[in-house]
Ligand SMILES: Nc1ncnc2c1ncn2[C@@H]1O[C@H](COP(=O)(O)OP(=O)(O)OP(=O)(O)O)[C@@H](O)[C@H]1O
């Protein structure tokens with residue numbers, strides 16, 4: 001083939017080849033630079049993280065022992081006592097908040113994803129309502145938590161006269177995590193292939209049977225993830241509960257009791273006492289719980305993945 | 312359009328049926344009789360409304376918000392649009408283009424329909440599951456693994472599972488939208504064989520892009536075409552043997568012999 | 573056009589059929605001609621060259637079957653290929669008649685008999701003309717032209733009847749001539765059957781274009797006794 005080329009053409013060809021080669025080299029170099037850069041950034045992020053966790057654990061874990069975990073805080077300027085009641089309060093609050101937020105959030109998401117479209121077609125008013133609700137969820141998801149706290153304080157604590165109590169805190173907490181649950185559930189439902197719904201409806205199942213029988217079971221992993229995320233959010237939240245739960249370190253007797261969560265306890269120890277070591281110890285416990293929760297998300301999503309794909 | 316001369320009594324009848332997606336007319340003046348206990352294939356160029364027509368027969372199109380229809384479709388002599396839609400879909404089952412087993416066990420997949428219709432008796436369910444899987448030519452392959460997930464089956468097995476799932480409801484009509492388009496030739500032939508066996512008890516309507524499949528597997532062939540405004544209509548409908556050896560319409564001829572456009 | 577491969581292969585096969593037709597035409601004309609020239613060497617050549625036609629027919633049949641298998645034709649394409657399969661078969665059988673005439677010619681050998689050469693040549697020319705036009709009609713898929721040809725078969729039939737009666741008459745008065753009469757009748761019969769088969773080609777042409785299978789001539793088979 002080359003014989004048919006004139007000298008002129010051969011030269012052009014050679015130049016073309018050469019330029020292509022240098023181009024490849026140049027591209028390789030820029031790729032290497034980019035990779036190195038990204039590596040450095042990644043390393044820095046991990047280093048900072050390890051530093052924080054390492055700091056908290058090394059300073060904090062020395063105060064942690066069985067006694068610390070099982071005795072109640074005794075208050076005072078030195079932050080006497082352990083953290084037993086705050087753990088229990090945290091558990092109470094998580095359960096109570098979720099028992100309000102989960103059904104509401106999942107229900108709302110099901111309505112938005114499975115029913116709203118149909119309903120919107122039937123009436124302009126519903127269409128308007130749905131749009132407002134959707135926007136509301138979007139906005140709430142981005143609102144700083146202290147605003148939820150102020151709202152909870154104004155409405156539940158003062159206006160409804162529920163005082164600083166598990167009830168006020170649970171209701172406010174529910175407002176806080178509702179957008180999280182709605183959005184993750186919505187996403188999980190939207191990820192269920194349309195073909196499952198068609199398959200079920202095509203067999204003569206009703207809409208409701210389809211949602212309960214096929215859609216929800218398939219969306220469970222996503223929904224569980226949303227709920228676990230909410231648990232994390234409740235555990236680590238301080239601002240909202242600072243203005244709704246009060247801060248009593250006694251064990252709550254009923255829904256109207258005031259209380260103190262782990263995170264709140266850390267905050268109070270750090271700001272109102274000299275027991276900085278105990279604040280760090282409690283923090284270590286908090287971080288450990290959060291890590292366990294993350295692990296739980298990972299394991300559960302792996303488990304569901306396996307079960308759903310049938311492998 | 313020439314109408315079908317068939318001795319079979321019509322199972323499905325469309326009368327002046329039109330369908331709109333919003334302002335776009337997808338089906339125009341469909342008039343057709345589909346005979347009982349036979350296999351009718353629907354062929355035609357892409358986008359001419361074959362799936363739309365198929366999905367009209369069990370009112371699956373109603374899931375799409377902007378769909379409007381005029382005219383009538385009858386199942387036996389009953390207007391399907393005045394019937395309860397759940398009841399209708401019990402009688403008119405559907406198998407989709409892509410196998411879509413639920414992420415449940417094989418047993419639960421097949422038992423899904425009967426359970427949805429209120430059947431709880433375990434023994435009866437087991438009987439139905441076995442019969443449906445046998446009819447769908449899948450029983451021997453899965454009988455020892457009924458509790459394995461339906462998703463763990465091969466594509467061809469999944470599609471047969473979906474057919475079994477449809478059979479379990481004991482419909483009168485089975486609609487199939489390109490049921491073999493994702494399958495290898497062996498699985499395809501298995502499904503075609505299966506369809507042949509099913510026609511004794513069911514009326515089958517099957518959309519396909521595979522001319523050979525339509526020619527091999529169906530008794531009657533309905534050819535759809537598109538108007539210049541992209542609305543679909545039936546250009547020819549007749550015995551499969553006639554359509555594939557000697558179609559009356561030039562467009563049919565061009566389409567089946569691959570000289571379209 | 574999406575079916576270029578199929579179309580070009582079809583054209584190729586049609587050309588080959590045309591060629592096969594020419595070979596058959598040449599064979600029957602030559603065979604009839606050697607009746608006149610009594611050139612036995614030539615007759616032997618015609619007899620042997622039939623294998624060439626046979627081979628060509630198998631090659632064509634094979635090509636058609638490959639197209640059927642690989643292109644999966646429907647409708648008109650399917651009818652065309654099915655018709656081609658039949659037409660090459662017809663042509664091969666027609667060539668066998670030429671071979672048969674050459675064989676009889678060799679059998680007659682040097683013996684001194686009176687062959688109605690002029691009538692045989694008329695029969696052959698008429699048949700070849702019909703074959704030629706029927707193949708044109710077949711290739712061009714012209715049903716009108718094809719429909720007009722079978723009636724010309726009457727000319728060949730009349731010549732056949734004429735030869736038949738004359739030969740029988742002569743054999744009755746000269747019983748020693750019986751053997752030769754038999755040979756002459758066989759030649760006449762071969763030419764007559766040759767023309768009959770043209771009708772089959774015309775039927776296929778109409779089948780391709782209309783999809784109808786119909787009989788075009790009432791006296792084209794051996795059970796026809798009207799002449800006896
Ligand atoms: N949900 C929808 N909304 C709006 N238009 C639609 C919708 N579904 C289909 N259409 C339109 O309706 C027409 C017919 O579509 P349909 O899916 O019935 O075609 P088809 O014959 O099944 O095509 P294919 O052979 O590609 O599956 C197309 O023009 C398509 O764009």
Ligand SMILES: [Mg+2]
Pocket residue numbers: 361362363488518
């Ligand atoms: Mg389709």
